[in-house]
Every structure is written in structure tokens, then in C-alpha cells.
Amino acid sequence: MxxxxxxxxxxxxxxxxxxxxxxxxxxxxxxxxxxxxxxxxxxxxxxxxxxxxxxxxxxPYEGIHIASDKRQVARRFHTAKVSSPQTLLCADIESAQQKVLQDPSRRWCLKYPTSTGATGHRLFNAGTNIPTDWPLPIVLQEFIALARPEVYRTYCAGGEFFGWVVRRHPDVNSKDPWVAHARGAQYCDCGDIPKKAVNVATDALRATGLLQSFGCVDLLFSPSQGWVVLEVGTDGIFNHVDRDLGIPHLEHEIDLRLADAFWHRVRALGTTL
Ligand SMILES: Nc1ncnc2c1ncn2[C@@H]1O[C@H](COP(=O)(O)OP(=O)(O)OP(=O)(O)O)[C@@H](O)[C@H]1O
Ligand SMILES: [Mg+2]
Incomplete structure (x- = not known):
């Protein structure tokens, strides 16, 4: 080819x-x-x-499609036992409320299934209401409370991981639990990715069919569970991976790694197309 x-x-x-x-x-x-x-x-x-x-x-389309919907991500993570905050798919709001009442020692949130920038997510208790057109099943997730909310991200192209950044709100006193770039959070370079984080990120991309192409993985460090994956991201159809990092060397590395992975596949396909 x-x-x-x-x-x-x-x-x-x-x-x-x-x-x-x-x-x-x-x-x-x-x-x-x-x-x-x-x-x-x-x-x-x-x-x-x-x-x-x-x-x-x-x-692959399947990976793009899965990454675009937190309900599908939850199913894949559950089947592949990917380390992640406990996530339940509830048929209706009443069953979500029941789950929360059964386990009052934990904090919970509802994730809007196709959201970006945390739009629609909300902390959830037995009295929380949601719009009547909320997509079903409802994604109920354990909320991991952190003293300073932060989320880590790593990238993978052609099966190789690189980059390790943390996203935080610039105001150290911010209590906004949703640390999204679209809500003003900023990225900082964190150097080398810890081995245990690579392992769970690998599980996450394998479970969603993105390991051999391109994807990113968002992780939190849970005080009780260690590294847990929130979600995966990729490019195409519904969304794209944020490249506006304010970290030029990593933005460049994403480009180089993607080009390598893409042309590696083109060469491998050369004989079969
Ligand atoms: N279970 C959770 N416990 C604690 N914080 C959470 C949890 N789920 C999400 N968050 C926080 O909310 C942010 C946005 O969540 P998530 O990535 O699921 O939503 P999104 O709409 O896809 O946002 P983005 O476009 O930034 O990927 C996360 O980066 C994290 O800071
Ligand atoms: Mg997302």
C-alpha cells in the first residue's frame, strides 16, 4: 500500500x-x-x-463507538475486570436510589453517558432528581472524593504507552469535583507513568479495542483501590483526544507516535490489500 x-x-x-x-x-x-x-x-x-x-x-469503529458512551465503557470494563470505580447500570432512577440507600457509606455520582467536559454529571443521593429524558440505563458510579480533585491521563499509540499528565483546577482551593479542561482545569507534565497505572491503562484499552491504534486513558488514584480508570478517549465520529495541553513536547510526541503507529499499520497491510 x-x-x-x-x-x-x-x-x-x-x-x-x-x-x-x-x-x-x-x-x-x-x-x-x-x-x-x-x-x-x-x-x-x-x-x-x-x-x-x-x-x-x-x-476501529467499534473502539470509537464504545469510547463515546459511558454505558458501553462500563460494560466492557465490567466484563474485562478493569480496575475502575464501582459502576452500576440502573434501569431507572428508583433502582439507582435504592442502590445508594443500600450503601450509604459511599458517595455516588450519575454520569451523563455521552457527555464531554463533564456536562450533565451530578453528585447523587437518594433525593437527587434528573430530567425525564435522561438516557437509560442510568450510569451510577462511586464518586472518589479527593482532597484536591485531580485526574491523570496517559496515551497509547500502536500498543505503546507514553505521556503522563495530571489535570487540576488552577485554584488550589477549588472544590469543583469535575476536573475537565472545558471547565478550566489545566494539564501538568508528571514525568514517568507508574508501572501499576500502565497495567490498568493497558487493560482499559484492550477491553475497549483501542490498544493497537490510538487512545488515551483517564485515571484517578483512589485512596482505597489504587489506580482506577474513569474512561478512555480516542479520535473520530463523536469526539477527539484533547491536544491543547500547554505541554509542547508532549503535543509533539503525540504527533510522532501517531505517525509511527499509522505507517506501521499501512506497511503491515501493504501485502494484504
Ligand atoms: N467517579 C468519579 N469520582 C471522582 N471524580 C470523577 C468521577 N467521575 C468523573 N470524575 C471527575 O469528573 C471529570 C469528568 O469526568 P468524565 O471524564 O467521566 O466526563 P467527560 O464528560 O467525559 O469529561 P471529559 O470531556 O473531560 O473527558 C473527571 O476528569 C474527574 O475529574
Ligand atoms: Mg470524556
Missing amino acids: SFEDAGILCSGSSGWGFEALAEHLAQVLSVPVVHHPAKFNYVLAYDELDKIGENAWFI
Whole structure:
């Protein structure tokens, strides 16, 4: 397979939302942005997904789809026993309230299943109400209280982990429990990723089908459980991995590692396409 057979696929009704990333990836991977599927694609946006062959995705559709919905992530993590805060899928609000009443010593939150930037998440107790159109099943998760809320992230391209950053609100006294970049949290470089965190991050990406392509993993350090995974992220269709880190060397490393992983796959497929 050659240069002409690979592309950054970005078109259709949601293409506008991925244009900047598509241009960036085109530079980084040295492949053109295409409006129709190439033989092998970094798929960002396209309306007729069934027209893209199963082996024509760098990041597999299944992984992209799972990462976009916290209900699916919870199912995968449960099946693969990925270390994560206890997460229950509840058929309705009454059963979520019952679970909380059964275990009052813990704190709980509801996660909006397709949220980004923590939009919709809320701390939950037996009296908390939710909008009637809240998507089912309800994602009820143990809330890990931390003296200063923070969340760690690592990245993986082509099966290799790199980067270890922490996200915190700049105000050390902030009690906002949702440490999202979109809510003003900032990234800091933390150096080497601890071995135990790599192990659980590997489990998380394997369980969601993203280990061999590209993904990031968000982790918390739970005082009682150690490293636990909150979720995984990746590029395409619904979302993309945040590259606005304020850490230039890591932003550059993401580009280099992605290019390596992408071209490694292109070369491996060369004989089979
Ligand atoms: N169970 C939990 N215990 C403690 N803090 C949590 C928990 N779940 C989420 N958080 C906090 O809320 C933040 C956002 O949660 P999460 O990543 O699940 O939502 P999101 O909408 O996907 O946000 P983002 O776009 O930042 O990924 C986390 O980074 C973390 O700071
Ligand atoms: Mg997220």
C-alpha cells in the first residue's frame, strides 16, 4: 500500500467539527484529507460508515463507538475486570436510589453517558432528581472524593504507552469535583507513568479495542483501590483526544507516535490489500 491508498477521511454532516484536526493530521501523517474512503483511513467524519470496509479503519469503529458512551465503557470494563470505580447500570432512577440507600457509606455520582467536559454529571443521593429524558440505563458510579480533585491521563499509540499528565483546577482551593479542561482545569507534565497505572491503562484499552491504534486513558488514584480508570478517549465520529495541553513536547510526541503507529499499520497491510 502506498501514500495514495491512505487518507484522513473527513466529510459529511459533521466534517466541519473535525476540519482543524484533519488538516493537522494530514501534515503529521503525510497523507491527504479525503472526502471518500481510501483503502486505509484515519476516520474522523463520514456519513455512510457502512461504506468503509472493516479493515479500512486505523482506529476501529467499534473502539470509537464504545469510547463515546459511558454505558458501553462500563460494560466492557465490567466484563474485562478493569480496575475502575464501582459502576452500576440502573434501569431507572428508583433502582439507582435504592442502590445508594443500600450503601450509604459511599458517595455516588450519575454520569451523563455521552457527555464531554463533564456536562450533565451530578453528585447523587437518594433525593437527587434528573430530567425525564435522561438516557437509560442510568450510569451510577462511586464518586472518589479527593482532597484536591485531580485526574491523570496517559496515551497509547500502536500498543505503546507514553505521556503522563495530571489535570487540576488552577485554584488550589477549588472544590469543583469535575476536573475537565472545558471547565478550566489545566494539564501538568508528571514525568514517568507508574508501572501499576500502565497495567490498568493497558487493560482499559484492550477491553475497549483501542490498544493497537490510538487512545488515551483517564485515571484517578483512589485512596482505597489504587489506580482506577474513569474512561478512555480516542479520535473520530463523536469526539477527539484533547491536544491543547500547554505541554509542547508532549503535543509533539503525540504527533510522532501517531505517525509511527499509522505507517506501521499501512506497511503491515501493504501485502494484504
Ligand atoms: N467517579 C468519579 N469520582 C471522582 N471524580 C470523577 C468521577 N467521575 C468523573 N470524575 C471527575 O469528573 C471529570 C469528568 O469526568 P468524565 O471524564 O467521566 O466526563 P467527560 O464528560 O467525559 O469529561 P471529559 O470531556 O473531560 O473527558 C473527571 O476528569 C474527574 O475529574
Ligand atoms: Mg470524556
